[in-house]
Amino acid sequence: MKKTILAIAFVAIGAVSCKTEKEKTAVNDQVAEVAKTENIINTYKANVAESSVNWKGEKPTGSHTGVVSLEKGTLEIENGIVKSGEFVIDMNSISCTDLEAGKGKEDLEGHLKNGDFFDVEKFPTAKFEVSSSELKDGKVQVTGNLTIKDVTKSITIPATITEADNTVVFKSDAFNIDRTDFGVTYKSKKIDAALKDKFIHDLMEISFEVKAQK
Secondary structure, three states: OEOOEEOOOOOOOOOOOOOOEOOOOOOEOOOOOOOOOOOOOEEEEEOHHHOEEEEEEEEOOEEEEEEEEEEEEEEEEEOOEEEEEEEEEEEEEEEEOOOOOOOOHHHHHHHHHOOOOOOOOOOOEEEEEEEEEEEEOOEEEEEEEEEEOOEEEEEEEEEEEEEEOOEEEEEEOOEEEEHHHHOOOOOOOOOOHHHHHHOOOOEEEEEEEEEEEO
16 A cells, blocks of 8 residues: 555645555544553653654655644553543644745644644544553554544554663554545545645654653
């Protein structure tokens, strides 16, 4: 499956050809049930100033990268496994990191925030809510419900979790979701084949890096 990655997030338009094959992260319309946890000792609250959601998006002529800030987040961890957690993403904070101010940065950020893409006035937040996780092949495989533009899909992503003193760092591998699964269809060739080479890739690359404290 050709890996065409769009803008986020969770999340772009740009400048460098996508020539590699990449896998789309499987999404499940069956939303995973989030278990209630009790008596979890290690509860952490995200330090939003030191946490971010990273994104990469592409079209045939290029790519863009950027970040989105967390509004808030929590993690409940037991023996290195995420028992539950939630990251609320501030979609108004979408930022492009590969363009300079006054050289297209503001225009791209504004476009990503408007109705063509993430419509942040109507949908000011996105969310990832952990439902379960398991240790496999040296990674914690985290299953959770990703919500963008009020569309929720269950996904599983690999991550590493590092605990030290009263701090935990949750860092996911980069994963790829199809933006059209979440109602972001602007210039999708899947929607409009007449776009020819003027389309924007449907896949967008996302990764979480969350630092949290007890």
